[in-house]
Amino acid sequence: MRNTISLLFASAFLACSFFAEAARPINGTTTFTTTSATLIASGTASGPGGLTAVNVEGFNFNLTTASGATMKIEVWDGFVGTGNGVAFYESTSTINPPITGITLKSNDGARFDFASIGINATNSSSGDATVTITGLNSSGNPVSGATFTGTASAVTLSTFSVSSNPAFKAIYGVRITSSDMNYVFLDNINLANVGSTLPVTWMDFRAIRQEQNILLNWSTATEQNTKEFTVQQSTNRINWNTIGTLKAAGNSQAIRQYSFVHTSPNNDANYYRLAQADLDGQITYSKTLLIKLSDKQQGLSVYPNPVQNGRLVVQLEKAATIQIINSSGVVVLRKQLEAT
Secondary structure, X not given: OOEEEEEEOOOOOOOOOOOOOOOOOOOEEEOXXXXXXXXXXXXXXXXXXXXXXXXXXXXXXXXXXXXOOEEEEEEEOOOOOOOOEEEEEEOOOOOOOOEEEEEEEEOOOOOEEEEEEEEEEEOOOOOOEEEEEEEEOOOOOEEEXXXXXXXXXXXXXXXXXXXXXXXXXOEOEEEEEOOOOOEEEEEEEEEEOOOOOOOEEEEEEEEEEEOOEEEEEEEEEEXXXXXXXXXXXXXXXXXXXXXXXXXXXXXXXXXXXXXXXXXXXXXXXXXXXXXXXXOOOOEEEOOOEEEEOOOOOOOEEXXXXXXXXXXXXXXXXXXXXXXXXXXXXXXXXXXXXXXX
């Protein structure tokens, strides 16, 4: 006699709450046209703290210099012919101390994909300045591979595009540095996925019994700044044990396949999950799987979850009749399937 297996797909209910949220940059290009041309911050920018301008159209800007001269962070209206922008300069125009760095972050600490920025800058000879753009993690440290160096014009706005570099995705900040720079004007900052980028796009996660072992297979569609996958097992879904660690791809836009064999599973219930850590210490978890080594009828695997491109895969160790039931309890599909 064939087994009959029912798959219940329940509808999801969305609970909404309304609360005041700190401002954050927009998804798209910020041109600072909604901010009046005005002084934002003024003071000493030397030392570890530097000088900070808070929440300028969702950005926090931090300026550091090697000198104790009084610096200004100011919104200027159309200075280089492109509309408003944020200027960083010495207030008397006589000392012109070197700027050691400018950092921009989201005001509410959100991560984002950094695409491009416009920079107008001068060196100590009033000529073009060579600048380096570096992506930062949540601790303010450089992200591996997230760096770009180019020349910023002294008279016009130069566009620096890093959208083709996946290391600039899912970062928490950008730092602009130069060996010789004493004035900077920033405009046209383009971001994507502000506050919503996840380090991993999961495709599927499966557990398959292989005699007295359990094979775990999973795959990812994209990875951004991923460090490693920790395989965790539990018998009660409360207490979790680490049974293995695999190195992640780091940054990838291609499908990546991973596998791990648990050679000493519990004879009854085995729960499995993956803890994915990214380079800045953030951790996300996969769905949880249950497989029973003692259950001879076990062997159902359904993926991907959620369904992608209208495709659902059902794997069986033994032939069975499956039913798919919608959230109203109606059988929408009944089909006999052979093993595997």
